[in-house]
Amino acid sequence: MKAVRIHQYGGREVLSIDDIPVPAIAPDEVLVRVVAASINPVDWKVRAGYLAQMIPHPLPLTLGWDVSGVVAAVGAQVTQWQVGDAVFSRPDLARNGTYAEFVAIRAIECARRPRTISHVEAASLPLAGITAWESMVDAAQVGPGQRVLVHAGSGGVGSLAIQIARAAGAHVIATTSGRNRALVESLGAHQVVDYTATKVADAVEPVDVVFDTLGGEVQEASWTLLKPGGIQVSIISPPDEARAAQQGVRGAFVFIGPNAPVLERLAAMVDGGTLRPVVGAEFSLDDIAAAHALSESGRAVGKIVLYVGAP
Ligand SMILES: NC(=O)c1ccc[n+]([C@@H]2O[C@H](COP(=O)([O-])OP(=O)(O)OC[C@H]3O[C@@H](n4cnc5c(N)ncnc54)[C@H](OP(=O)(O)O)[C@@H]3O)[C@@H](O)[C@H]2O)c1
Structure with a gap:
């Protein structure tokens, strides 16, 4: 073969x-x-x-x-x-x-x-969907009315995370460049921030959850965007616990493995019309x-x- x-x-x-x-x-x-x-x-x-x-x-x-x-x-x-x-x-x-x-x-x-x-x-x-699910549902426990910031909303993981957070009842804010704005809006983001034209911190009101799909400076700059008690979930590197504590928030790191039960949940969302x-x-x-x-x-x-x- x-x-x-x-x-x-x-x-x-x-x-x-x-x-x-x-x-x-x-x-x-x-x-x-x-x-x-x-x-x-x-x-x-x-x-x-x-x-x-x-x-x-x-x-x-x-x-x-x-x-x-x-x-x-x-x-x-x-x-x-x-x-x-x-x-x-x-x-x-x-x-x-x-x-x-x-x-x-x-x-x-x-x-x-x-x-x-x-x-x-x-x-x-599978891989991107399990990652988005474990980050939004398991780690952040996103629920109705929460404000969620998804970095790189046009990426493989971000495009699914927006939809999973939205289906959980959250108000979703996503970053992307201008050329992907329409796509990210079509996925259900309530607010789209063009990171190439605007400083993200200037455009986003405090959030309950940050989903860090980029790491480095993006993760560092995201701490101050969180409400007290909020959480930054990263799939790039374990967040600095001391930095999180200083801000009165939490950090979590997700690194996924195989997860067939979550694949079944994702398939049900797709067939039910809430995930594409x-x-x-x-x-x-x-x-x-x-x-x-x-x-x-x-x-x-x-x-x-x-x-x-x-x-
Ligand atoms: N820990 C884990 O288990 C796990 C699992 C899956 C993925 N990951 C990691 O997560 C990262 C993301 O994966 P992915 O598959 O989603 O990547 P991807 O699909 O390759 O991401 C590409 C997207 O990122 C956007 N982007 C790039 N720089 C950006 C910025 N500064 N701000 C906002 N958007 C930006 C681009 O949009 P524009 O062109 O509009 O800029 C593009 O649409 C990778 O490093 C991957 O290795 C980790």
Whole structure:
């Protein structure tokens, strides 16, 4: 089968389109025929070796940790899936990924994919959707009437976080550049701040929740935007606890793993009409270097999806 692998860490030149055997499955795993995978910044961070200390991947490694596809084989202990089931997943980051025609995934890491969207759209959801859900629902516990600031509302995670916070009844403020304003408004943001034209701190009244998807100066500048007792949730770096305490607020760090129960909640939202994935670009496996270049530019709109092949 065709797979995009790395044999060493490095730039986009280390992306290698290889012909390798279809993976064997363990008794608790399913083999998924990949219809679509998606790109996340973690993919090129792994490719570059930035996570090598944290996750000692054996090389060569197939990249990619989002998939929508069809079950092609089930392990002997698997009872919840049958050949032909349409599933989506954010599989274990420590294992070979989904930029391939087939991937072996633990059965408990899969969920039934939403019925009302395509495989391409479904592939865009798992990693970014679990991240947005764990940040907005679990960490921040966003509820009715709360004011929530989502940084990078046009990004893969931000575009879903806006909708999840909005569905929870929050008043949502999102940052983006002017060219993405209409998109971010269409996702349900009540206020959109063009960070290229306005200092965010000058445009935003105090909020209960900040969702930091950018880190660095953005995280630092966001502390003063919080109401007393508020929370800044970061997916970039653990917030400075002393800084939070000084301000009378809290910080939280989210780093996600596989989470099939949340995938089921996301699928229910999609099929119920309260969540729509945003796919801004689609590439084939052969165009993987261009797909990584777009993600690395920091200018992607919504999600970048890799179309692998028909179900
Ligand atoms: N901890 C975790 O478990 C976890 C999970 C998922 C993602 N992450 C991390 O979270 C980050 C975001 O991921 P993602 O997939 O959402 O990224 P992404 O889709 O690549 O983000 C791109 C978007 O960011 C916007 N943007 C860039 N600079 C901005 C700024 N200064 N202010 C406002 N918007 C800005 C861009 O909009 P404009 O072009 O309009 O500027 C673009 O639409 C990545 O670093 C990723 O590795 C962590």
